[in-house]
Amino acid sequence: MSVFWFVLGRPADFESMASSKKVITREEWEKKLNDVKIRKEDMNKLVMNFLVTEGYVDAAEKFRLESGTEPDIDLATITDRMAVKKAVQCGNVEDAIEKVNDLNPEILDTNPQLFFHLQQQRLIELIRNGKVAEALEFAQEELAPRGEENKSFLEELERTVALLAFDDVKNCPVGDLLDISQRLKTASEVNAAILTSQSHEKDPKLPSLLKMLVWAQNSLDEKAAYPRINDVSTATLEDPAI
Amino acid sequence: MPTPASASAAPASWTSASYQSRTVAEELIGRLSSNSVSCEAKLKALRDLKNQIIGNRTKKLSFLKLGAVPCVVSILSSATTAAVAAGGNDGLESTIIQSAAVIGSFACGFDAGVEAVLQAGALQILLSLISYPNEKVVDAVARSLKLIYQSKLGPKYDCLKSIEFLLSLLNSENENVSGLGASIIAHSCQSSMEQNALGDAGVISKLINLLGGSPIQKDSSLESLAAILKENSEVILKFVGPENGPALNVVTELTKDKHPRTRLLACSCLIVIRNALPSYLQDVRIKTKLVLVLLELLDVPGQVGDESPFVLSSLIVGKEDMQKLAFQEHAIDKLCSHLEKGSLQPKHIEGIFLALADMCSQLESCRTRLLSLKALKFVTDSMNHDCAEVRAAACICLGNVSRSVENLSAGTFANEAVINPLVQLLSDTSTSVQVASIKAISNIVLDFTLQKSTVIKCGALKQLVELSKSMDSTIRANAVCALRNLTFLVSDRCKEELLLELTQSTLLSLVSDPEPSVQEQALALIRNLVDGSIDSIEHVFAEDSVILHAVIRQMQNASKVEVLIQGMYILTNVASGNELHKEAVMNQLFPEQLGSTQSIVFKSLQSSDSRLRTVAAWALVNLTLPSSSGALKRVTRLRMAGIDSYLKNVINDPCLDVKLRARTALTQMMAFGDGSS
Structure with missing residues (x-):
């Protein structure tokens, strides 16, 4: 008897579950959103934080003048930081190192890994330009002692020096080191280290805010149907599917 | 296909390059x-x-x-x-x-x-x-x-003289300058006088302000706070006091900071507070949090990861509840899995061994877990490490793991793979490594013949005897302690062997060593030597009882109660022997020319140390044993010396051992009459 009841009871349960999900109409939703107050200054700060962290110095300067938002960092240091980043991206690693040392000599002295990666990038550039003798000398003089200090550096050094052993470097097993992405990787490592030394966040706040929005929507999906933002770049509210 | 091997052809250009540079x-x-x-x-x-x-x-x-x-x-x-x-x-x-x-x-x-x-x-x-x-x-x-x-x-900057200057640095708007002020304090503030002076001058509130600053300011502030608060409950009470608001909460919050270094320093700071004022930070959630944060920081490459095991060790050392908690959070597994990774910096390995050593100092469950993870191999392997600190830490770790009676009796450590490297380290160039290896051996040989024989087979006896003659008193004391443990409950043949190696004259000079800690160990060694068969008691009577005389001499001049205790045990053991032995002890305790001076055994009965009272009463039990033929003579002699009043003073001793033995001695004496006639 009770088993029979249980089987019969199931569809009813499903129905009640489906109907327990609350539906919020666009009107209601927009009304709720209107009640949320966000200060203009706060939004400006977020924008400024994005411009500063990403290194858009001209835009940041213009935005400062137009909105009156003060950046939390000396804008001149962004120019310096961007110059370093650009130098690495163009393969002028020596130049980049000198610039970092002018900015703050502590960065490379206290960051052996970053220093090694910059020196490694220098070696890669020498190899890229076919300066074999110079590359070997540089590896011996500058990089080998670092390898002695740290095993993982030694492995990376061996991988890099291996480039010299192949005729067709582009298609050799370690060819990825010559890739432009290697430069970008090194450049972003320097960028992050400079930001940290300036007591600034490595990442802008805006992306994490958007991540939080997506997460909040996903959590809310389990409880309610509501106008959702599916495309964060347009932030259009889309009607709930009922 | 070309191989990368050609890359190593570079050395040819090495000389020219270095010449050029x-x-x-x-x-x-x-x-x-x-x-x-x-x-x-x-x-x-x-x-x-x-x-x-x-x-x-x-x-x-x-x-x-x-x-x-x-x-x-x-x-x-x-x-x-x-x-x-x-x-x-x-x-x-x-x-x-x-x-x-x-x-x-x-x-x-x-x-x-x-x-x-x-x-x-x-x-x-x-x-x-x-x-x-x-x-x-x-x-x-x-x-x-x-x-x-x-x-x-x-x-070291003189914090007492230039507090004004330090305050001006801390007050600076310039982040580098205020950071410098905090760094100077972290580096220089050591004495409690300096800590109090900085606390009184308002440095604490400045540092608390810096906790809300940039990451660099936070870190240097946490570091100097730890230096100012360390082992100084007075300054800590000021720090947690109402005038500083929720300072403790701020630091607690910083254990969740995004920057690993900040998390580590915040943990250190809280541990400093906890260790000095145990009433603070007792909440199990905070304790667990500290353990979890520190274990997680092990993974951070560089300085933070290297330092985190040391901080963990400062949290758990000597605290069984914290060790238990860390064990529940899988600390042993996590620490061991790091060792498994290999290619770690020496500092990191050292810290991990020390943390493991602290974990295994009291709890059998920790030792069992470590052994079940096959981590003993990393420990013994590291005994050959280039870095002396790592070698010493490995010995300390092995020493604590080998406190496991269960594994000692199962002979886990009785193989040459473990013992050999340990014995090698007895002749290490670093004193701290030597001491650590002696201590580990000392522990391993304590209770079980299997370990003892393996250790002797690996050549440790000769080395330990050599080390007992070291110029360094720490090494001497530890080496004699290891020999003492080696002599614990062994056969007469083993004792002969040991004495042959050690020689009577070395033993004699160890008993008369200027260092009380060495004297204590030497007497304890003799105590083990004369424990057991009647034959072994004879050792102290060789060459006109030269050892026995030396023991009594040291007891009369003892500056440390432990020396007296061990000496009294020797007399007690000897007094358990035959008539001649008992008489010899009587003659030492009550020499004819004693005159009005009090016998050591009675002095010991009046000691404030219950361990000494216990063994003194025990000696009297052995001397008054009614079954031996000379007992009546000895009881009469003891009564003349006034034993009854001394024993009556302790028959209600707060220490049960004393009470029981005093009553036994009294009862035995009653067999020869109540002494009133």
Whole structure:
């Protein structure tokens, strides 16, 4: 008897579950959103934080003048930081190192890994330009002692020096080191280290805010149907599917 | 297909390259020290030097050898004088900035560099520039000073004399300058007098303010707070007091900070508070949090990961509840899995072994877990490590793991793979490694013959005997302790063997050692030696009882109660022997020329140390044993010396052992009459 009841009871349960999900109409939703107050200054700060962290110095300067938002960092240091980043991206690693040392000599002295990666990038550039003798000398003089200090550096050094052993470097097993992405990787490592030394966040706040929005929507999906933002770049509210 | 092997063909160019770079270096130093070079050229040379040495220890060393440091300091000195005289000058200020940067780099992570910088007198010049009107100069100077003070070789700043100056640094708007103030405190504040003085001067509230600053300020503030609060409950009470608001909560929150270094320093700070004032931070959630954060920080590469096991160790050392908690959070597994990864920095391995040692110091569950993870292999492997600190830490770890009676009896440590490397370390060049290995051996040989014989087979006996003659009293005491443990409950043959190696004369000189800790161990060794068969008691009677006389002499002059206790045990053991033995003890305790002076055994009965009272009563039990033929004679002698009143004083002793034995002795004496007639 009770088993029979249980089987019969199931569809009813499903129905009640489906109907327990609350539906919020666009009107209601927009009304709720209107009640949320966000200060203009706060939004400006977020924008400024994005411009500063990403290194858009001209835009940041213009935005400062137009909105009156003060950046939390000396804008001149962004120019310096961007110059370093650009130098690495163009393969002028020596130049980049000198610039970092002018900015703050502590960065490379206290960051052996970053220093090694910059020196490694220098070696890669020498190899890229076919300066074999110079590359070997540089590896011996500058990089080998670092390898002695740290095993993982030694492995990376061996991988890099291996480039010299192949005729067709582009298609050799370690060819990825010559890739432009290697430069970008090194450049972003320097960028992050400079930001940290300036007591600034490595990442802008805006992306994490958007991540939080997506997460909040996903959590809310389990409880309610509501106008959702599916495309964060347009932030259009889309009607709930009922 | 070509192989990468050709890459190692480079050494041919090695000599020429280093020759070339040497001449380049010499030429650079030439430009710096020359008087005929223009200011611009000198500035360029300074910058070149800076770019050569930053991040590069090898170059720091070679430039140091060429005399670069005094050269740069003299440039800094004259540029400073000239700039101050001229009331500011761009060229001179650039020179100051570059030379300060060079000096800072020489002092960064390079001990020889710090020494050279200090010797060349850079410190005073840099300090004189700290309030210079140009902010860039101040930045450069503050950075350099901070690097000097962060080095362990950096000079201690007299916190008591210059509190005003330190406060002015902490008050600075400039992040580098306030960070410097905090670094100086972290490096220099050690005595409780300095801690109290800084606390009274309001440094704590300044540092609390800095906790809300930039990441760099947070870190340096946490570091100096730990230095000011360490083992000083008075200052800690001030820190947690109402005038500082929720300071403790702020630090607790920082254990969740995004920056790993900040998390580590916040943990250190909380542990300092907890260890000095156990009533704080008792909430199990905070305790668990600390353990979890520190275990997680093990994974952070570099300094933070290297230091985290040391901080963990300071949290759990000597605290069984914390060890239990850490065990529940899988600390043993996590620490061991790091060892498995390999290629770690020596500092990291050392810290992990020390943390494991602390975990295994009390709890059997920890030891069992460690052994089940097959981690013993890492421990024994590390006994060959290049770094002495790692070798010592491995020994300490093995020593604590081997406290496991279960595994000792199962013979887990009784194989040459474990014992051999340990015995090798007895002759290590580092004293701390020697001491650590002696202690570990000492522990392993304590209770079980299997271990004892393996240790002797590996040649430890000869080495330990040698070490018992060491000039270093710590080594001597530990070596004798190991021999003492080796003598614990062994056969008469083993004792013979040991005595043959040690010799009567060495034993005699150890009993009369100037160091009380060595005397104590030597007497304890003899106590083990005369424990057991009647034959073994004979050892103290050899050569006209020379050992027994020496023991009594030491007991009469003992400065340490432990010496008396061990000596009394020897007498008690001897008094358990035959008539001759008992009589000999009587004669030592009650010599005819004793006169009115009190016997040691009675003095011991009146001791405030219950261990000594216990063994003294025990000696009297052995001397009054009614079954032996001379008992009546001895009881009469004891009664004449006034034993009854001494025993009656202890028949209601608060220590049960004393009470029981005193009553036994009294009962035994009653067999010969109540002494009233």
